[in-house]
Amino acid sequence: MGGEPGTTLRRGRQDAAGLPGPAGEMSDDGAGGLGTPALEVRGLGLTIGGARILADVDLRVAPGELVGVIGPNGAGKTTLFNLISGIHRPTAGQVLLDGDDVTRTAVAARSRVGLGRTFQTSSLFPRLSVVENVRLATQRRRGGSLSVLSFPRRGDAASTEAVEHLVTVGLVHRSEVAAGDLSHGDKRKLEIAVLLAMGSSVVLLDEPMAGLGTADVPGLVRVIRDIKASGRTVMMVEHHMDVVLGLADRVAVMHHGELLICDTPDKVMADETVQTAYLGDLA
């Protein structure tokens, strides 16, 4: 079964019994036997009509850890996110949040217990203003949305908090603009502000840099670094290798629906299997 964070996770070519991680890196991160992982998947798999989409993925992510997920197109990265966030139900395995089994829990309920995600395509409400997009999340978390005839005021707690999250991602000056009118980079920042507003302790970012201009990348990297610095747990699917290697504590490599390896960026980049997978010899 799966190894611990900080240990090398390999499928089919190592014991995977949970070897201790490199000293001082991830072995005592709370998930390595000393505490409960913020996010854990056990033997996760998805088979549709006989076709194996994802097979037997084991992964443990410690609280506050940032795990980058890489792999060729079609490797199963987004499928993994869909199973973790509850958009698809796995045909095998379990998903645990803070040790609680949420495998059969609906998307909305997972979100309420602290799991948030962005999507490859924009997941905003384009006709709502920027601040309304964030306010929707803050009012949900504060419970005010249950009051049918409750009238939000500009300065109420949910609105104030929404503005604070916009300050965090650097979008407060565009609060009243329709979300659909934002640039691609600003939309990505707004999605992250929404995640922060949801109070998500575990954040799944699906290709946050996709479609961004070169000039926008550093700003978004800074926002993601701030999310990690705030103590949140982050999993990030990303094709920009320099971004992944610069941000991630560990890097998980997917290939043909399997998790090849999950280890520190240096070790992953030096791994022969990974190099072979990217060169296509495993295809």
Added chain:
Amino acid sequence: MSTLILLLVTGVGLGGLYFLVASGLSLIYGLMGILNFAHGSFLTLGAFAGLAAASAVGQDTWGGLALGLVVGAVTGAAAAAVTELGLIRPLYERHIEQVLVTVGLALASVALFEGIWGPNPRTVRRTEWLTRTTEFLGARIPNTAFLNILAAALVLGVIVAFLKYTRYGLIIRAGVENRAMVTALGIDVRTAFTLVFAVGGAAAGLGGVLATQSLNYVSPHMGASLLIFAFIVTVIGGMGSLPGAAVASVVVAVLQQLANYFLANTGDFIVVLLLALVLLVRPSGLMGRRAA
């Protein structure tokens, strides 16, 4: 000139009735993706209940009319909420089944209304002012047209304010744009579904009572008759767009009036032609979301 003014104002008044039905249809489709064929039943039930309440005070009194409008709206809202909770919610995310249920309910409810109140139209009594006309720019306009315009404008204002300024309004607007994402935010949209059904049912019930004042009768079939044009209005305006429904209501009704007068009663035909034209040229409707 006075004839044109008459046709325009009565057209806008008829558009008001269409809007009262179409607003609910549009919101329900926009948020839930359901074509609600039972919406006309809410209108008919609201009309009968409203008139029954008005009779207690006097159908031809202002008090009776006011009471009838309130009871019609409440009855429509209650019927719609019960429909959503009892028939639609158990079929959540099964859109075909949901639509079939509304079709079945529409057919069954008309049969039920016929069984209770008989199949024939019943004449209603109105306040004296509503039986008269008022001169406007040289044309003698039936006062019912003004009542319809006023009611539709008020309902439009109330719904827009509700959507813009309330917490649930924000959820509904977001849900109309991307229901899956609202769910992903951890918001249980099912309450919003019931709310939208109830708001739509209230508007339809109100429209039912107002229709009895314009038509001077109440009938088990009046809901179905208005529903056809409300569907056309909803499609032309853009499914899910409240402003679109408002604009399309007026356009459709005025065009209908003009064609009926100037083109030998071809109003219904012209409206269907307009529907076909919009679907060909702009399938998303006048103010609907364009397909990605």
